[in-house]
Structures are given as structure tokens and as C-alpha cells.
Amino acid sequence: MPKIRTVYLCTECGGESHRWEGQCPHCKAWNTLVEERVRPAPATRGERAAGSDASAVVLADVQGVERPRWQIGLAELDFVLGGGVVPGSLVLLGGEPGIGKSTLLLQVSARLCGAGHKVLYVSGEESAYQVKLRAERLPEATDDVLVLAETSAELVIDRVDQIEPDVLVIDSVQTLYTERLESAPGSVAQVREVAAVLQRLAKRREMAAFIVGHVTKEGGIAGPKTLEHIVDVVLYFESPTGLDHRIVRGTKNRFGAADEIALFRMGAQGLEPVDNPSAMFLQGRPDRASGSAVVAALEGTRPLLVEVQALVNKSVYGSPQRVATGFDGRRLALLLAVLERRARLRTSDLDVFLNVVGGLRLSEPATDLGVIAAVASAIRDVMLDPEAVFVGEVGLGGEVRPVRQLERRLGEAGRLGFKRAFLARSSEIAEKGAPVALEKVPDVGRLIDVLFG
Numbered sequence: 001m002p003k004i005r006t007v008y009l010c011t012e013c014g015g016e017s018h019r020w021e022g023q024c025p026h027c028k029a030w031n032t033l034v035e036e037r038v039r040p041a042p043a044t045r046g047e048r049a050a051g052s053d054a055s056a057v058v059l060a061d062v063q064g065v066e067r068p069r070w071q072i073g074l075a076e077l078d079f080v081l082g083g084g085v086v087p088g089s090l091v092l093l094g095g096e097p098g099i100g101k102s103t104l105l106l107q108v109s110a111r112l113c114g115a116g117h118k119v120l121y122v123s124g125e126e127s128a129y130q131v132k133l134r135a136e137r138l139p140e141a142t143d144d145v146l147v148l149a150e151t152s153a154e155l156v157i158d159r160v161d162q163i164e165p166d167v168l169v170i171d172s173v174q175t176l177y178t179e180r181l182e183s184a185p186g187s188v189a190q191v192r193e194v195a196a197v198l199q200r201l202a203k204r205r206e207m208a209a210f211i212v213g214h215v216t217k218e219g220g221i222a223g224p225k226t227l228e229h230i231v232d233v234v235l236y237f238e239s240p241t242g243l244d245h246r247i248v249r250g251t252k253n254r255f256g257a258a259d260e261i262a263l264f265r266m267g268a269q270g271l272e273p274v275d276n277p278s279a280m281f282l283q284g285r286p287d288r289a290s291g292s293a294v295v296a297a298l299e300g301t302r303p304l305l306v307e308v309q310a311l312v313n314k315s316v317y318g319s320p321q322r323v324a325t326g327f328d329g330r331r332l333a334l335l336l337a338v339l340e341r342r343a344r345l346r347t348s349d350l351d352v353f354l355n356v357v358g359g360l361r362l363s364e365p366a367t368d369l370g371v372i373a374a375v376a377s378a379i380r381d382v383m384l385d386p387e388a389v390f391v392g393e394v395g396l397g398g399e400v401r402p403v404r405q406l407e408r409r410l411g412e413a414g415r416l417g418f419k420r421a422f423l424a425r426s427s428e429i430a431e432k433g434a435p436v437a438l439e440k441v442p443d444v445g446r447l448i449d450v451l452f453g
């Protein structure tokens with residue numbers, strides 16, 4: 001039996017050290033090293049065989065068949081995955097407890113099962129009966145999904161080799177443990193090892209595997225960042241407002257664009273896709289209030305119309321307050337300075353509050369113009385045209401700059417009934433055939449003139 005050795009693993013990056021240190025020598029994080037006892041395992045026969053007959057080939061001679069992706073049938077999720085599930089891939093789904101990870105993966109299981117794939121759902125957290133209780137609430141037929149309540153990785157692999165499923169769900173990776181390691185389930189070494197084992201298993205069997213990962217207080221997936229490096233796709237489940245809607249965000253995708261989002265609503269019968277995300281984020285817009293502007297943002301490749309609200313107040317203290325929710329505070333300060341210097345709109349004695357509705361976070365410069373418009377509208381206390389959207393980056397000279405993917409953004413605005421768009425004069429788009437009327441402005445000063453006369 002190989003000797004057990006003690007190593008220190010970083011909970012942040014998974015890096016290994018031979019002695020305890022206050023700071024991880026790999027990622028420089030403080031107080032993240034934990035002691036783990038590992039028993040190095042002999043390489044399995046499968047791995048050795050794969051290694052011995054491998055020879056290099058020139059790319060021109062590489063042959064293979066493009067395997068079709070499997071459609072889940074939840075259009076939003078297929079979209080985030082890049083067009084469906086890729087056989088042989090390992091997908092990690094992270095999220096806080098209670099957000100709906102088990103529900104979503106049970107729905108995915110049911111749908112893939114309905115499409116004729118063999119699905120094995122391994123639950124390390126709940127009994128088969130608990131899984132059944134959840135399944136009964138769902139609209140999908142779950143009868144043929146195979147359930148296994150088990151926490152031993154070796155046993156799961158045995159069953160997989162026996163059952164030969166097309167799709168494997170592991171709920172969750174933190175409950176699974178391999179007997180090769182001494183450390184407790186959920187520890188860095190275990191999570192890392194289990195994920196690596198599952199990755200090899202998925203590749204070897206050409207099976208799609210989904211694993212649930214719990215999220216730490218800081219919002220990362222519990223277990224180290226290495227977990228994210230091992231898997232092919234990383235999805236995060238978020239609840240931006242604490243309301244019923246949920247966002248599944250792709251942060252890594254080896255088979256498609258990362259950064260795509262999917263929107264769901266958690267109802268009494270599981271998660272339902274939201275077909276029209278922009279319309280949802282615009283719900284409940286005040287129709288008679290100043291300080292509200294709609295921006296056409298981009299989430300991944302998808303345009304999303306979002307309302308930005310500003311509120312200003314005479315500052316009673318020496319230094320005015322600037323509070324931004326869903327927007328970078330420093331960027332707001334910069335835009336306020338631009339407003340004051342380039343558009344002669346006094347902001348330096350005002351408290352300014354900015355809020356992005358729906359709990360979204362806007363990080364693109366393309367939303368600058370909308371922020372400027374919302375703040376100016378609040379200062380003047382004049383309502384903006386409710387049928388106008390704003391798209392443009394604002395520079396320090398007060399100039400309005402063009403943004404990428406303009407057609408997509410304007411297309412979404414037109415689709416939702418918006419009539420006008422304010423944008424950079426230098427934008428390369430023809431007036432004719434545009435989905436909305438174009439109000440081209442060269443700079444912030446001109447924008448204020450056009451808006452408020």
C-alpha cells in the first residue's frame with residue numbers, strides 16, 4: 001500500500017505546499033492552506049493503456065466525426081451551453097443552497113431521458129425518496145430517470161460502468177469522496193480528485209456529466225479554482241434580486257461562448273424559462289418619474305434592455321455622497337465630473353444615487369450614455385422620453401463614442417416597442433432600415449440640449 005503523505009493545499013487555487021505557510025506560495029492568498037492527507041494512487045490500467053498507444057499526428061491527418069449535441073429542450077439552457085449538451089463533456093453548476101440546482105438538474109435529467117438518453121442521477125445529499133418528492137412537483141415526466149443515493153466515487157464509477165448511462169448527474173461534488181484519499185469529503189483534495197476522476201470517466205464513456213458545486217461565502221465554488229480548470233463548462237446559478245427569477249450564467253465554456261446568460265423563474269412546478277428577459281427587467285417601470293433611463297446592454301452575445309435610475313439631492317455634508325448599485329462607483333464619479341465640466345450641469349454639491357433595476361450589474365462602457373441621461377434627468381427633474389434608449393460610451397472630453405454590436409442592441413429595442421435611440425454621431429449605422437429612429441449626438445453637451453432644450 002502506498003505511503004500516506006501530508007500536504008498543504010490552498011482552498012483558493014488548489015496549489016500544493018509541503019509545509020504550512022501563512023500565504024499560499026502559488027496564488028499569494030493569505031490563510032488559505034489546509035492540511036490534507038493523501039495516499040498517492042497507482043495509475044489505473046485505463047490511463048496507462050491510453051498513454052502507451054498515443055502517438056502524435058499532423059493536424060491534416062486528424063479525423064473524427066462531429067458528434068451532434070443533445071438538445072435539452074430548455075431553450076435558455078441549451079443556449080448557454082452553446083447549443084446543447086456535448087457528449088463527453090463535464091459541466092459544473094455552482095450556486096448557493098436552495099437556489100434550485102437540484103431542481104434544474106432533475107428537469108434536465110427528465111428531458112434528456114424523454115429524448116431517449118439513459119440518465120443516472122446520483123444524489124449524495126438526499127435519499128432517492130427525497131429526489132422523488134421533488135420530481136413529483138415537476139411538469140416533466142421523471143419516471144425513467146435512474147436514481148442512485150451514494151457518496152463513494154469508486155462505487156459510482158462501478159455503477160456507471162455497469163449501467164452505461166449517456167448522462168450522469170452528480171449532486172453534489174462536495175458529498176462524493178474517493179477512497180484513495182484520506183481527507184474528508186468536501187475537502188480541497190477530495191473535490192479536486194473527484195472532479196478529475198469524473199472528467200476522465202466522462203471522456204472515456206463519451207457521456208455528458210453534470211456536477212453540482214456548492215458556493216462559498218465569497219461566491220466562488222467551494223473547493224479550489226482548480227475545479228473550474230478541470231471541467232469543460234462552468235455555470236453559475238444566481239438570484240439577482242432575491243425574487244423568483246434566476247440567472248444561469250456561463251463563465252467558462254470550451255464548446256461555445258462564455259458569458260452567456262439564461263433566465264428562469266422558480267415557480268410551483270420547477271424552473272420555467274423566461275422567454276423575454278428584457279421585458280422582465282423593464283417590468284414596473286415608473287411612467288411619470290424623472291431620473292429613469294433605459295440602456296441597451298449586452299450580456300454575452302445577448303442584448304438586454306435595462307432601466308437605470310438616478311436620484312439626486314442637495315448634499316448636506318461637506319463631501320457629497322455617491323452611491324451606485326449595479327454600477328461601478330468610480331465610473332459614476334467620472335461621469336458626474338464629465339457632466340459638470342463638459343455639459344455645465346452642476347453635480348459637485350449633490351448627493352447622487354444610482355441603481356440598476358433588477359439586480360443586474362452593468363460593466364460595459366456602452367451604458368455610460370444612459371447613466372448620464374438618467375442623472376441629468378434627475379438634476380433637471382424632467383422625465384425622459386419613455387420610448388427612448390441610450391447606447392454610447394462617454395469619454396473624458398464629453399464625446400460620445402460608438403459601441404460594439406450596435407445592430408443587436410437596437411434590434412432588441414425595436415422589438416420591445418422603443419421608438420428612438422440616442423447614440424454616438426460616429427456610429428456606423430444607416431438611418432434607413434434601422435429598427436428605431438436614430439438620434440445621433442457628438443457629445444454630452446449636445447445630448448443635454450436635445451433632451452431638455
Ligand code: TYD
Pocket residue numbers: 095096097098099100101102103104134137138266267268269270271
Ligand atoms: P433545490 O433544487 O433543492 O435547491 P439546491 O439544490 O440549489 O439547494 O431548490 C430548493 C428550493 O426551490 C426550495 O426552497 C423549494 C423551491 N422549489 C420551488 O419553488 N418549486 C419547485 O417546483 C421545486 C422543486 C422547488
Ligand code: MG
Pocket residue numbers: 101102103125171
Ligand atoms: Mg440540492
